[in-house]
Amino acid sequence: MAEPAAMSWRNPWVRTSVGVLVALTVVAMLVGFLWLPSAQADFSAQGLWASICRAAGAPSSWASATDAARTAPPVSTEVVLERSMARASGSDAVGRGATLALNCTMCHGAQGLSGSDAPNLAGQYPEVVVKQMHDYKTGKRASPIMEAIGKALPERAIADLAAYYADLPKARTAPTTYDEPLPALVRVGDPMRNIAPCISCHGGVDQKFGTPWLEGMPKGYLVAQLEAFASGVRRNDSQAQMRNMARAMTPGEIQEVAAFYARKAGSGERRH
Amino acid sequence: MFLARKLVLAHFWVAFAAFLGAIVLGAWQMYIRSPLSPWINNPEHYYRSVTAHGTVMAYVLPTLVAMGFGYAISELALKRPLVGLRWAWAGFGLVVGGTVLAAGAMAAGKASVLYTFYPPMIGSPIYYFGVVLVVVGSWIWVALMSINLRAWRKENPGATVPLAMYGNLAGAYLWAWTSVGAAVEVLVLILPASLGLTDTINAGLARVLFSWTLHAIVYFWLMPAYIAFYTLFPRAIGGRLYSDTMGRVAFALFLVFSMPIGIHHLFADPQVGAGFKFVHAAMTAMVSIPTLLTVFTIVASAEIAGRLRGGTGTFGWIRALPWDRPMMLAVTFSFVMLGFGGAGGLVNMSYQLNETVHNTQWVTGHFHLIFGGAIVIMYFMVAYELWPQLTRSAPLPAAWLRLQLWLWFIGMLVLSLPWHWVGLLGQPRRMAYFDYRHPALEPQAWTVTMSTFGGLILAASALLFVVILARAHFKRAEPVAFTFGVAAHPGLRPPFALNGFALWIAMMIGLTVVNYGYPIVQLALLKEASVPIVPIGSR
DSSP states (O other): OOOGGGGSTTSHHHHHHHHHHHHHHHHHHHIIIIIHHHTOHHHHTTOHHHHHHHHTTOOSSSSOTTOHHHHSOOOSOOOOOOGGGGSOOOHHHHHHHHHHGGGTHHHHOTTSOOSSSSOOOTTOOHHHHHHHHHHHHTTSSOOHHHHHHHHHOOHHHHHHHHHHHHHSOOOOOSOOOTTSOOOHHHHTOBGGGTBOOGGGTBSSSOBOTTOOOOTTOOHHHHHHHHHHHHHTSOOOSGGGHHHHHHHTSOHHHHHHHHHHHHHTOOGGGOOO | OOSOHHHHHHHHHHHHHHHHHHHHHHHHHHHHTSTTSOOOSOHHHHHHHHHHHHHIIIIIHHHHHHHHHHHHHHHHHHOSOOSOHHHHHHHHHHHHHHHHHHHHHHHTTSOOSTTSOOTTEEOOHHHHHHHHHHHHHHHHHHHHHHHHHHHHHHHSTTOOOOHHHHHHHHHHHHHHHHHHHHHHIIIIIIHHHHTTSOSEEEHHHHHHHHHHHHHHHHHHHHHHHHHHHHHTHHHHTTOOBSOHHHHHHHHHHHHHHSSTTGGGGGTTOTTSOHHHHHHHHHHHHHTHHHHHHHHHHHHHHHHHHHHHTTOOHHHHHHHTSOTTSHHHHHHHHHHHHHHHHHHHHHHHHSTTTHHHHTTBHHHHHHHIIIIIIIIHHHHHHHHHHHHHHHHTBOOOOHHHHHHHHHHHHHHHHHHHHHHHHHHHTTOBSSOSOOOTTSTTTGGGHHHHHHHHHHHHHHHHHHHHHHHHHHHHTTSBOOOOOOOOOOBSSTTOOOOGGGGOSHHHHHHHHHHHHHHHHHHHHHHHTOGGGEEEOEESSOO
């Protein structure tokens, strides 16, 4: 390394280099924190110190008190999806869930595979069941039957039901190969209409946390839900993820993707 | 060369083998999203490929080239055997081991995070362990370069550090400090989330820490190219280096200014204040100074060569230059690409203009032109210059070299100029497919086709490059002794401050603290910045 004299203030190289750098930094800071903010009305509205704080990335308050829309945004769901919801539960939870699930068989099928147009629950991801039951319970998702059932169920019972249904075998279908002629919306979406491919969240390419397993679902159920999302009747999808997809779809496309997922029904769906 | 011959050769071969694989992936990416191919059915395959291409090109290739070239410089410029050869092999082993781990995770589809580590996307811990090993291996190199210089200074008290070694150490110290940002991000924020110890992550802080590394790493990539400009080019064209001191000034300025400017990558990020964004933009502009100093000095050095060869008049010396020599061609191509890419870079770093091109294909065009073009073409020349020494072979066939360089130059322009154009029109980057049937996109489809051909030309050039290097192993001969370029006034002593690094490192660290200190502390304390993680390939 350099000799001590090199780092001495008496060395003109040190004086000049450090002096120029400090001057440059100070000028840049003055421009960035004082001059430029002064040109923006919203930056400088609350005085000089507030404008410096904003330029530093720390506004004195993150939203103004009068901004009612920001303080009370519309809440689509009160469920916060946590990774812990997906952890495998013990057999005791599955057993309790199996007992509780006897109440569900009328619509959702003895093995969680529906014979009616109610959704299949067999093999459904646990956080999906937990979220939907909570949304029914809090009225964020509407159904005369399910809201009533949801309100009667304590937290523990919901977790046990989710554990039980996750434990059942899914409506397995032939594995999706990418050679088969999947509908375009399922496979690649429609970028210019901002429709993401179904398989980027619902399994195939990726399975995003909180998105349900769809294969083998009754077609009537899928069509009804997509229409409900499109019209805004159903709005318990956080950040309007599904509403934004469904709104851009034509009725024909809704039929097409619903038929695609429904046609992949497993043997469990055979009508009794 | 004394001890490091096999070591350097190992570094270069791993680097260039990985490079050849990654370039095939790149060409495939260009083809699969062009109108020549139907839409890719599984976009994840595209992103997996992008991750692998980027990881190899951005981390593995430049790190290994800088390390290998650094070891070679240490022996060739200091004229003494490398100290710490075993440690150097250990560092190499870590880099290779890390690359293998990361490659496994990427190939399994467990780490398609696009090589930029931007949370809340989180890949497999194996991928991050692999990247950490690569970085730790390179830190051994940093330490060894410093130790070797110290040993040389002890033997030659008061002597002037050779320019090549000065640049080498500037690159090493720059890398040591710049890699701290991503290292902290990976160790403190990403790995705990990736290992499942936490399910939220401070995404704002992670992005700021990554920006710490993200821009300065570019100058670490660039150092071997600049060392080649200053110390290989003048000799290869039969001239003199116009100014040795100017080279030192450029290296020192890179140390100071390349580091605390990375927030210009975050202009669209809401978590960073506008004031800091402006300060970083202003500091980024300062980096153009060492670049322009270098262009001036190297062109002046070429003028010396042209006039020594009998060229006269204002432009006559240009015609007298040895255009048949690969180095002449390579540096010319490099400067042309540096010119286009640098001009584009000024657009990127301008706070306002950036709005137009942010996250568009323009950005991809920019860094391919600067790094893949101006810098990598000099990596080729570094390998070509050292190869006869490393393999004890006859001089490489100049006609083949010229063909390879021409292909690279043309391929890179054909690839990246359409990207710039279509980026201005608004094409987003990182798309696995485009809907060319749409009336708004159909007129732009030709640009993607053109880039595909650029990619194919580049792949052909890369293949030729590897063939030239491999062929040399079978053409044994005693090589001509290696020398670096000589300054126009050899023996002039540079100012004291430019024979060491203490002042520049102190300024680098001081400026980093000023420019990054507040945003990092503020975001680290901000509760709202934590968001749920999005694991990749977890189900």
